[in-house]
Amino acid sequence: MQRLRELSRRVEAVYGEIAETFNNYQQRQGLQCRSGCGECCLAPTIEATVLEMLPLALYLFDQGKAEQTLAQLEQLTEPQGCFFYQKLSFDGKQGQCSVYQQRPSICRMFGAGGYRDKTGQTSLSACKTIKLDNPGKYQQSLIMLQSEPPPLMMLSKEQVNELDYQLGNNHYGINTALQLALEQVLFKASYSFEQTDQQIA
Numbered sequence: 001m002q003r004l005r006e007l008s009r010r011v012e013a014v015y016g017e018i019a020e021t022f023n024n025y026q027q028r029q030g031l032q033c034r035s036g037c038g039e040c041c042l043a044p045t046i047e048a049t050v051l052e053m054l055p056l057a058l059y060l061f062d063q064g065k066a067e068q069t070l071a072q073l074e075q076l077t078e079p080q081g082c083f084f085y086q087k088l089s090f091d092g093k094q095g096q097c098s099v100y101q102q103r104p105s106i107c108r109m110f111g112a113g114g115y116r117d118k119t120g121q122t123s124l125s126a127c128k129t130i131k132l133d134n135p136g137k138y139q140q141s142l143i144m145l146q147s148e149p150p151p152l153m154m155l156s157k158e159q160v161n162e163l164d165y166q167l168g169n170n171h172y173g174i175n176t177a178l179q180l181a182l183e184q185v186l187f188k189a190s191y192s193f194e195q196t197d198q199q200i201a
């Protein structure tokens, strides 16, 4: 369990850097998310590794909510948006994250970020709402790709996942990744309790 906690602290340290890097870029370019928008969280295609969900899994464990959350996640039958997204509008497009401090890497890059295109050049990915809200700033950001390149999303994810090859190797739907992370935490916790019991005996 101690190893998982240490690993989680290292993941969280990288998360701080990722959030700052992407926030800075999006603010400089005027490409921030629309206030209260939760369309990314609604998408059933968000992916994360087990490692990326480890801080959240440990947080839930410390809150005494690990078993209950695991049981709820096991009830989910089809790909759907994030379990932790709270819808605040009828169509679900307005909402909020209920685990904002523990959200995984991908959520810290929502909105606008860089990727390598087929030719290996840095390109800009921005969500359709941001493009609609800020067409001029989006165009300007494309013009400035060389002088003001966006941070690369893939590199940031690698920065996290290289901390543990095994837990950071495979990507799953965000709800499945959390389910697997909770299973890891609960398994390690029960193993730690057994060891403590044996030492006392």
Ligand code: SF4
Pocket (backbone or CB within 6 Å): 040, 041, 046, 082, 083, 084, 085, 086, 096, 097, 098, 099, 100, 103, 104, 107, 174
């Ligand atoms: S963890 Fe939070 S920010 Fe990330 S997809 Fe879920 S609700 Fe959205």
